[in-house]
Amino acid sequence: MEQTERTSVGQPEQRIDAVEKAAGKVKFTDDYQAPGMLHAKLVTSTEAHAYLQSVETAAAWKVPGVRAIITGETFPFHIGPILADRPPLAYEKVRYIGEPVAIIVADSDYQAKQAASKVVVTYKKLPIVHNVQQAFEASAPVIHNDLGEYTKIIGNVYPVAGTNIASRIKIRKGDFGTAWKNCTETISETYSFNLSDHVALETRSARVEINPAGKVIVHACTQSPFTIKKVFNQFFNLDVGSVIVHIPMVGGAFGGKGTVQLEPLAYLASKAVGGRLVKLTLSREEDMTTAPCRIGFDATIKLGVDHNGKLLAGQYTFLIDSGAYSDQAAGITRAAALDCTGPYHIPNVWCDSYCMYTNHPFATSFRGYGHPELTFAVERTMDKLAKNLNMCPIELREINTILPGHTSPTQAVITKNNIGDAQKCIALAKERIAWEEGERLVGENGKVRAKGLSLFWKTSTTATNAQAGAILTFEADGKVNLNCAAIELGQGTKTVLGQIVAEKLKMKLEDIHVTMEVNTQSDPHQWRTVASSTTFLAGRAVYAAAENAIGQLKKTASTVLQCAEEDLEVGGGRVYLKPDPTFGVEIKELALGYKFPNGHSIGGQIVGVGKHIQRHLTPMDKNTGFGKPGPWWSVGVQAVEVEIDERDFTYKILKAVTVLDGGTIINPMTATQQMRGGMYMGLSYAAIEKFVFDHNEEVENNDLRQYGTLRYGEQPEQYTVDFIETPAADGPYGARGIGEYGVIGAPAALANSLSNALQVELNELPLVPEYLWKMKKERRQ
Amino acid sequence: MxxxxxxxxxxxxxxxxxxxxxxxxxxxxxxxxxxxxxxxxxxxxxxxxxxxxxxxxxxxxxxxxxxxxxxxxxxxxxxxxxxEGLSNSPMQEAFVNNWAIQCGYCTPGFIVNSHALVTNHPNADDNIIEEWLQSNICRCTGYEEIKMAVKSVLKTSSE
CATH class of the missing domain: 3.10.20.30 (Beta-grasp domain)
Incomplete structure (x- = not known):
C-alpha cells in the first residue's frame, strides 16, 4: 500500500474513549437497569464428578419474588465452540465444582440469591480425575462416556472415544526418528503448570429478552457477538437474524469473553419467564470457577543439535488441562502444536498435542492462546541446551532463528512478507537489557541481579473464512461515522480503526465518529475480536470502505467540477483537482448529494462499504498437520532483569523489555500500552498466579484476596518497549497483529532470569519464593 | 439512624x-x-x-x-x-494524559483513590503511593502509566 507522508497512522493519537472512561460515564453491560427487569442467579455444583440424583426446588420456590427455576432437563443437549460436549446446565452428571446446575429467576438480586441457597442437590459421587497425567492413564475414570457421539463444530478436533482425550493434534515434519539419531547433543525436559484465571475486572454479564415477535435481544460483554447468534441458531433453532446482540464497551476480556457460556443460560432464563428481560451477572467467585478459566499445561520437549549447535530435531508432547469441557482448549491444543517450535528453524518436527479432560473448571482461550505456555517450555529448554553446549544462550537462538525460505512446523512457507525480523529484535533487546554487562552479577548488598530472555512468535489461527466488514456514512458537515463490529475491550481498537479511516480520507481523527457499541443488526459481520486479528481484518475492511467512499466522492465531484474522476484527489475535507488544488468542492457539499443552484441534485449520500476475508488459509492435515494456519507471524524478544535476595528468595523485577516486530505500528502509544500491559500480565501469571485445588478439586482461592495478581508497586521498576516495523505486505498500511504478543515471552524470560540467578532449573509456575527456596534446597542436598 | x-x-x-x-x-x-x-x-x-x-x-x-x-x-x-462528583478534576485529566486508561473498568476506583491520596498526602513519596494504590487492581496497564499519572498531579500540586 502507498508510502506517503502520514498524518494519523503512526501518530500517538489520544484514545477516543479515554475522556469518557476517566469520567466514569461509560456504561458497561452490568451498568444498565430497567424497571421490571428480573435477576438470575446460578446454583452451582459442589462435587467435581458425580451423578445428579435429585435437584429439590420446593424450598427455593417459597422465597418471595421467585419467578422461575430452571434445571438441566429444560435443555438436555450439548453445546461448544469446537466440540459440542457441554450441557449449558448440568444434565444427569456434574463434571466440576462450580458447574451450573440450576438457574433461579427472581424480582431482585437478593431474592434470587436467597432462593439459590435453598435448592438442595443430591449427588452420587464418582471417582475424580485430578490431573492430566492421571487423565491420560488407561485406567482413569472416564469423564465423558459419550465422547464418540459428540458433534464436531469445526473440523480439526479428534476426540478419542472411551478415553479422556478430547482432541489429539499431530505434527509430522521431516523424519524425526532418523534426525534424532544423528544429533550430537540432545536434551529432554518436562514442564508443568496449573490452571489459572483471566481476572478481567468486569465479571461476565448478560441480559436477554424475547419479544413477542420472537426476536431475541441479547446484551452481553463478549468478544464474539456473531458467535452468540450462531450458537443460538445451532442449538436453540432460532433464525440467525432474529438474534440481535448488543455489546457496549467491555471491561477487559483477555480471551475469557471469547466463548459463549453465559448468554445461553440467560436465554433459558428469559424463556422460562415468558421472554421477560432477565439479567445474569456473575459474582467474582463464579467468574473465576463457573465461567471458563485458563488451561493447565504439561509439556515434554526434546531438542537435538548438530556439532555447530544447529537444531536438527524437535519432539513436543503437550498435555493440556482443559478441565471438564473442551471449549477453546481444543483450539489451543491445535494452536500450540502448529507453532510448537517457537521461532526456530527445525527441519524435523514431531508433536503430539492432547486436549485432556479433568474434573477441573473448564478452560478457554487466554491472551496468547497457548503460546505463553509453549514458549515457556521451548525457551527454558533453549537456555538449558545452551548451558549444556557451553554456548551463549543468545548465540544459540541467533543461529537457529527462523528466516524467510524456511517452513513452519505445519510446512507453511515463511516469506519476508509473512514474518517479522527476529534477528533485529534480538539485537535491540540485547542492548535494552544490557546483556554484555553480564547475565548474573552479585551486588554489594549481597543480592543477585540476573537476566533472562525469550524469543517468541505466534500466528493468528483464525477460521479460514474469518472476515470483517465496515460501513462509513457521511454527515451533512462532511464528517464521517464509522460502524463495524470490532469490540473495544481496552485494547484501543476503535481508535486505531478510526486512524486508518482518517489517514485514508486525509481527515483528522476527531472528524471520524467511531461508534463504540456494537449492534449485530446494523454492523456488518465480523468473525470475532480475538486472535490479535482486528487491526488486520477490520483494519483492511475500514481501509476498503474508505477507498469505496473516495470513489463515490470523486464520482459526484467529477460532475460538479466537470472533469475526469482520475484527475481528482480527496483530502483536507475537499475533493480537488490534482494539478490545481485550489479548484475543488468541499466534502460537506457532496456528503448528502450535491445540490446545484437551480435545485437539481445528484449523487445522493456517500456510504462507503468495505470488507476483508482471510486468503488461502487451510485446515491442518489430520496425520501430519500440513496446512497454512494463519496469515503471518509476528515475532519478538522479551527480556527480564531481576534482583533476588537469597536469604528469603523474594525478588524484584527491575526491568522488563519487549522488542516486537508487529509490522507498521498504527498508534505507537496504544501499541506501547498493549506491550506494557501484556508484560505485566505475563509476569503476574508467571510470578504468582494459579488456582490452588483441594483434594476434591475445589478451587480454594476463588476470590481476589486469595488469588494473587501483581499489584501496584510489584510491577517491573522499568518497562521498555520498542517496535521493529517490517511492513506486512497484506496488512493495512503494513500492520500485523500485536494485541496478545506482550504476554507471550514474559513468563519464560522471568523463569530464565531466576534460573540464572539461583543457578537451578525452574520448570514450574508460578515462581513464588517458596518454590525457588525448595528448588535451591534440593540442589544443595 | x-x-x-x-x-x-x-x-x-x-x-x-x-x-x-x-x-x-x-x-x-x-x-x-x-x-x-x-x-x-x-x-x-x-x-x-x-x-x-x-x-x-x-x-x-x-x-x-x-x-x-x-x-x-x-x-x-x-x-x-x-x-461522577470529581468531574474535571486534575486526577482525571492526568489519567487521560498519561495513557493510564485501557478498558476503563478499574479507572473510576483508581481515580477516586488517587484523588484522595494527593489530597491527603500532597507530598506523598513512593512508599505512601504504593501503600495507597495496592488496594486497587488493574489488569490492563501494568501500573506504569498510573504511577506516572499520580506523580504528575503530585508534582503540579507541590509546585
Missing part, C-alpha cells in the same frame, strides 16, 4: 456529590447497589464485592472507602463523593 432488624426498608437521605438524595435502604444493603441501581451512579463498579479490588471506591468524608463493604444505612449523615 435505626432500621428494623431483618426485612424492613426505609427511606433514607444520603448526601452524595453535594446533593441530598432519598433512597430506599434495606438493612443488608451496602452503598454500592444503592448508588448504581437507584441513582444511576454506575462509575463505582461491582467487581468483587469483597473489598479486594477497589473498583467500587468512593470517598466517605474524603476518605477512600469500598462502597461494596460500606453499609448504606451507616452512610447517612456522611458526605459521599463518587467519580
Amino acid at each position: 435505626k432500621l428494623s432488624n431483618g426485612k424492613g426498608k426505609m427511606v433514607a437521605p444520603l448526601l452524595i456529590n453535594g446533593e441530598i438524595h432519598d433512597v430506599i435502604v434495606r438493612s443488608a444493603d451496602t452503598l454500592l447497589p444503592i448508588l448504581r441501581e437507584q441513582l444511576g451512579l454506575t462509575g463505582a463498579k461491582q467487581a468483587c464485592q469483597n473489598g479486594d479490588c477497589g473498583a467500587c471506591t468512593v470517598l466517605i468524608n474524603n476518605q477512600p472507602s469500598h462502597a461494596c463493604l460500606s453499609l448504606a444505612i451507616e452512610t447517612v449523615n456522611q458526605s459521599i463523593t463518587t467519580i
